[in-house]
Amino acid sequence: MAPLALVGFALLLGTLPCSGAATPTPSLPPPPANDSDASSTGGCQGSNRCQPGVLLPVWEPDDPSLGDKAARAVVYFVAMVYMFLGVSIIADRFMASIEVITSKEKEITITKANGETSVGTVRIWNETVSNLTLMALGSSAPEILLSVIEVCGHNFQAGELGPGTIVGSAAFNMFVVIAVCIYVIPAGESRKIKHLRVFFVTASWSIFAYVWLYLILAVFSPGVVQDDGASRIFFEPSLYHCLENCGSVLLSVTCQGGEGNSTFYVDYRTEDGSAKAGSDYEYSEGTLVFKPGETLKELRIGIIDDDIFEEDEHFFVRLLNLRVGDAQGMFEPDGGGRPKGRLVSPLLATVTILDDDHAGIFSFQDRLLHLEFGDDETMKTLQVKIVDDEEYEKKDNFFIELGQPQWLKRGISALLLNQGDGDRKLTAEEEEAQRIAEMGKPVLGENCRLEVIIEESYDFKNTVDKLIKKTNLALVIGTHSWREQFLEAITVSAGDEEEEEDGSREERLPSCFDYVMHFLTVFWKVLFACVPPTEYCHGWACFGVCILVIGLLTALIGDLASHFGCTVGLKDSVNAVVFVALGTSIPDTFASKVAALQDQCADASIGNVTGSNAVNVFLGLGVAWSVAAVYWAVQGRPFEVRTGTLAFSVTLF
Template sequence: MSTINSRDLYNYECSDRGLLLPLISEYTWPKPVRAGLYFVALLYCFLGIAIIADIFMCAIEKITSKTRKVYLSSATDNQPEVIEVRVWNDTVANLTLMALGSSAPEILLSIIEIVGNKFEAGELGPGTIVGSAAFNLMCICAICIVAVPSPEARPIKAFKVFVVTAVWSLIAYLWLLVILVGITPNVVDLWEAIVTFLFFPILVIMAYVTDIERWGLKFKGADKKKQIELGNFQPGESSQKQLRDEYFFRDGKVDKDSLVQFVREVKKYPGLSEEDAALLAATKLVESQPHSRLWYRIGATRQLAGSRKTKPQVSEKLQEVSAWEKLRRAKKAALASTLKTTVPPPKTTTTTTTSKKTDKETKMKGGKRSYPADHGDHLANMPAVENIKLPEIASPMSSTGTDWTKIIASAAIKRQVEEAMDKVYDAMNEHPDAPTLGKPLVPDSQKNAVFDFEAATVAVMENVGKVKIPIQRTGRLDKVAKIRVETIDGSAEAGQDYVKIQEVLEFEPNETEKMIEVEILNDEQWEPDEEFFLKLNLVSGEEDGVELGRINVLEITILNDDNPGTLMFKKRGMLVQESVGTLQIPVIRKDGADGDVSVSWKTHDKSAVEGKDYIGKEGTITFKSTEVEKLIEIEIKNDFVPEKNEHFEVELLNPVGGARVGKINRVTVTITNDDDFNSIMNRMLLMTNANMDKFQVHTESWGDQFKEALSVNGGDTENATFSDCIMHVLTFGWKLIFAFVPPPSILGGWLAFSVSLIFIGIITAIVGDLAAIFGCLVGLKDAVTAITFVALGTSLPDTFASKTAAVQEKYADNAVGNVTGSNSVNVFLGLGLPWLIAAIYHATKGQKFKVSAGNMGFSVTVFTVCAVLTLGLLVLRRYLGIFGKGELGGPKVTKYASAFFLLFLWLAYILLSSLQIYGRINTF
C-alpha cells in the first residue's frame, strides 16, 4: 500500500500555475474531473466579469452623461432659453472611459499577471490582448457584415476618426515589433515603456482634433445638426423647434409638443389606452435617442444575464402598433423627399381646397384588428380606398405567397406628386392657425397615359356570375398603351370564390376605357362577406409614357345576398377635440348593397348648440349601388374659451330606396375642451417620463439594485422569457454580490467606477488562474489559452453588442467603428501601463525588464498582416458598389464572401500563432 507524502498534497501537477488557486488540495482528484470543473468555473467567471463590467459601464455612462447649461437667444421673447449639452466629447469618451469599460478585463489581467510574477513578463495577459484584438477586428466585423439585412449597407459616419484610430492600431503593433525585435531585442527599456504609455494620450488628442475638424489650423463650420448636439445655436433661431425636430429632450425627458404629435399618431389605432400610448412614447424615445456603443454593450450583457433590459419590452399588440407607426413615418419621409426634389412651393395660399381626405380604418384580414389610415395618408397607393382589408403587418405573406409589405412599399414610392401635396395641404389645414393652401397643377398626366379605376371599392352579389369592371385611361391619348391587370387574394381566394385574372390590356390611340370581366364563383353556401383585389401594374419593358393613377387597386366585396342593406352608424358615441376642425362621422351599409339608396340625417342640440359649437342642422347622404360607406361631415367650432365638455346628437331617418335604418341610428358627439385635453396630455407626459426613468441604464439607489438583482428581468416578470429565467438562476449569485457596489448616482458615478473596477480586478485574477490551470491540465500553453479561450470569453458581450448595433443603427460606427480605437487602447494601456510599472521596478534595482520577443513578436507580426488585410477590405467595401458602398451589409453574395474571408484570416492567425508557440515554426 503506497503512502501519500504530505509534500505531494500541495505540490502536484499544475498546482503552481495560479496566484490564488487552487484554494484546497486537488491531489486526489482525477485529472479529467479537474479540467472539467476548471472549464465550468472559467465560463462562470466570464459571466461574472460581464455582469460587473455592466455595472462598471453604467458608472461610465453616468460620468460621461454629465452636462453643462448653455444659454440661447430666443426669437419670441427676451428670456434666454437654457439647454443642457454633454461635457464629454464622444470621441474622447469612446477612447478613454468607454474603451476602458469594454477592455478592463484584458488590461487588468495583464497588470495582475506582471505584478503576480514579481514584475516579470507573462504570456497570458499580452496573449489575451493580442488575441482579443484579432477576434474583435476580424470575427466581430465578419458577424456585423452578415447581420445587416441585404441589400442594406452601413457606412462608418465618423470615417476620419476611424482612419486615425486604424492607423494608430497598426502603429501600436508595429511599435511592439520595433522595441521587442529591433531596438532592444527581448528587453523593454524604461523610455520604451514610457513612450508606449504616452501614445495613449497622443491618440486621444489626435482623434479629438480630427473629430472637431481643426486639424492643420482649419475650421469647418458645423452643420445645424452638429450645432444642436453641441449647443452652438445661431442667435435668433427658434431653438425649441430645432430641439424638437432633432428629438432632443431636455434632461432626457420628452417635451409636451413632441408627445402630442406622437399620441395623435398612435391614438388613431383603436383600443389603445393612455398607459399603452405612454409606453409606446417611451419606447419611441429610447429608439430615437442617439446611443453609444456602451449602451449596446450594457444591453447585450443584460440580455445574456436575464437582467433589466435597456430597451422597453412591449406586448405583441403594441409591437404591431409600433410597426404600423414606423411604416407611416417611412412613407412620410419618402413623400417629403419627393416633394423636396420635384414640387415647387405653391404661389398662393388663398384658394380653398375642394376636398378633404378622410380618416378611415384599413382593416386587417379576419377582422381582429384595424390599421387606421392617417388624415391624408394612404396605404398601398389608394387615396380613395376606404376599407381595404390587408393581412397583418407582423405576418406579411398571404396564403398565396403575395408579400404585402413589398406591395405597400412599392406603391408608396410610386405615389404621384399630387397625392403627396394633398397630404401636405390636409395636414396643414388641420391646424386651426394654418392658412388654407391651394393645390398646384401636376403636369405628369400631360405627358403620360394614366390608368386607374373609376372607384376604389365595389360590391357584387355572390350569384352575379360575371361582372365587368371599367378601367379608364386619362392623360396622354395619342399612342398605344398597355396595362397589366391581376387579382390578389384577400379573404376571398382565387379558385374558390372567383376566377383568377392576370392579363394585359392594350388601349388603342384615343381609347379611354376598357372593361375587364371578373367571374364570381357561387358555392351556394352561406358565408360572410368576402373581398379580393384587382390591381393595375405597369407592363415590364413598356413603362415609358405610362403611369398608374390615384386608384390603382380596387377592392371587390362579394356580398352574400341582394338586399338593399341596412344603414347605421358605426358606433354610438364619438369623442373629439374642440380644435379638430371638421368631424367626419361614418355611416355604413350592411347586409346588402343592391341599388341606389339614401338616408337623411339631422343634428339635435344638447349641451352643444348648433351655430355656436358646431355647424350641422340636417342633410342627406346617398349610397350608389355597391357603395358600402359614406361620411357625414360636421364642422366643429373652436371658440378658444375654457368650458366643460359639450355634446350633441346626430340621427339617421327617412331611408329611401328599400334600405332600412339599423339599431345604431343615433350617435352622440362629445366635444372635449382643450383644457381637458391638456390635462390628459400632462398625465401622459408624467407616465412617459416615468417609463423613461425605468430604462435608464444606471440605478438611483441600493434598494433599486437589490430589487433588480433578486428579480428576473429586473422585476419585469410579465415580459421575462424562459431564457431570462434560466440565466437569472445561473447568475443570481453574481448579481447579489455586485448589488453591494454603490449606485452610479452617488458622487457622479466615480464611486461606482472605483468599486466595480476593484471587483473586476479580483475576478480577473481568478480568471487568470483558472485559465492557466485549465490550459495546463489539457496540455495548452498559456499563450494559446490566452488567444483562444480567454480572448473569446472576454469579447463575447462585445460581439452581441456589435451585432445589435449593426442591425439597429443607421451607421456602422457603434458596431465596428471603435474596434480599432479599442485595440490601440489595449496596447497602450494593457501593455504600456504594466510594462511601465515593471520597467520602473527593474530600473530601481539596476536591472533590465526582459520580455521574450519570440511568441509575442511572431503573434504581433501575423496579427498586423491580418489587420492590414481586414482594414483594406473595409475600405474597399466603403467605396466599391459591388459591396454596397458600406463597411457592413451590402449584396448577399459579397457580404458572405467578405465574412468568410475575415473568418479565414482569424483562423489563420490562431493556427500560425499556435504552431509557432509549440515550436513548429521558427521564431525571430
C-alpha cells in the same frame, strides 16, 4: 472558417516542443525560477509542477492521476466560463457608469455680437472622443486588468497570459465581432461608416500598435522594456486667460523626469493668433535655462491695454530648440545616443485676452405691461412667450402681479372724485357723494398675483421614453437606488420585446431560455446589485467599484486559466489566445452588437473594435509593463520580456 482556423492553429502551437520557446534570448540572463513561463509548460524541461496563482493555490496533490486531471480540467474550465459570465454582467454596469459620466452637462454663458448674453447647456465630454476612448476602455477593462494583475502578482515578471490574451482578443474582435455585427443586421438594411477619416485613424493605430509592440521588443531593445531616461520639458498648463488691463501674463514651463544633473537651454517666442504683436501684446522671445535640480521656470508676456472694444483674442507662445549644456553655457555635442532631454506636448501655450472695454448692457429690471379695459369689456388675455429648451424634466415658475388700476372715466363721477384736490372744504352732501363715487372706483380683487409653473412637454417626454425603450438605452440612464437594483436582480426578464407594425412594443412572458439564464446568473446579479447605483456621485462611485470587481474577477480568471493550462498541458500563450481571449472579448461583442442594431451607421460598432485593439496594447500592456519597468529601474535592473512567441502572435493577428 477564420475563427476555427485560428483555434486549430493555436492548438497546434501548443503541441509543439517548447524547448525552443523556453530558450532565453542570448543577450539576457536566464529567467527566475518562479517565472510563469516555466510554471505552465506542462511537461517542458522535465517538470509539470504547477505554481500557485495570485489568489488561487495549487490543487493538491500536485501529481494526480489521469482521471483526476480530466476532472480537474472540467472544473477549471466550467469555473472559468462562469467567471466570464460574471465579467460580462459587471462590464454592463461599468459601461453604464461610463455613459452616465460622459453624459454630464454644464451651463455656459454665450456673449453675442450685439452684447446680449444667453445661457446654454453643452456636454462636457466630446461625443466622438468618449466613444473612441471610454467605450473601448470599458469593453477592454478585463484584458487590461488581467495583464496588470498578472505582472504585479508574479513579482513584476512578464508572463504570457496577458500578452497572449490581448493578441487573441484582437484577432477575435477583428474576425468574430465584426462577423456578429454583420449577421445581426436585419434583412434589407445596411450600415455604412459615416466618418471615414476617423475609421482610417483608428484602424491604422490598431494595426500599428501590434507592429510597434514587436519592434520595441525584438528590434529596438531586444527583450527589454526600459525608459529612455530623458527629461521632458513642456508647458503646464497650456491654456491661460487674462484681462486686457492685467499688464502681463505669467506662463509656467515644467521639466520632469530624467537624472536631474544636466543643464537645459530651451528657446521660446510668441506667435500671432487673432491678437497681434505690438497692438494687443508685446512680442517676446528668449531662452529659459533649467539648471540641475530645477523643475519650474516662468516667463512673463506683456499685455497692451487700449480703449477700443474688441472681441476676445488670443496668441501663442512656442517652445523650441532644446539644447543640453553646462552652467557656463558650453553646449554638449549630440553623440547620437539616448537623449538627455526632449520637448514633449504641449509645446504651444495659448493665451486668451479678455476684453474689458465693453460699454455695458442696459435694460429695465422689471418689464411692465399696461392693459386697458374699454366700456363693457370684462376680460383681457395676457400672452407671455415661453422659450422651449426641450428639457426632459423641467420645473420652473414665475409670477405675474397686477398693479393698482387707474380709472380713466370722465363725467360727474370724475368731477366728484377730483373735488378734494383743492383747498375748499367740502360740504356734507359733497363728502357723501364723493364717498359713494370712491366705492365705484376699480380695485384689485383677492387674486392679484398669479404664479405660472412651467413643466416639461408630456408629448416630448413620452417621445423620449419611447426612444429610450426602443434603443435599449436603459443602461445609459442607469439605476437610482439599491432597491431598484435588487428588484431587477431577482426579477426574470423576458429579454427584448417584440415590436408591432405601428411602432409599439408588446410585452411577452419569459421563455424557458430566459428562466435558465436567470438561474445561471442570479448569483452574479444579486452580488453586483451591491454596486452603488449610477446616480450616486454622477456615476463615479459605480465606476470605481466596478473597476475593483473586474480586477478581482480577472485575477481569478488568470489563475484558473493558468491552472487549466497546466493541468491539460497547454502553454499560457496558447491558453490565452484560445480560451481566455474568448471570454474577455464578451463585453466587446455585446457592445458592438448593440451598436450595430441600434445605430444608423457603423461607426460605433466598427470603432469599438479598432479602438479596443489599440487600447489593449497601449493600456493593457503599456500600464502593466510601465509599472514593472519602474519597479525594476528602482532595483537597478532592466525589465526583461521574452520575445519567443511574440512574433508568432503578431503574425497571427
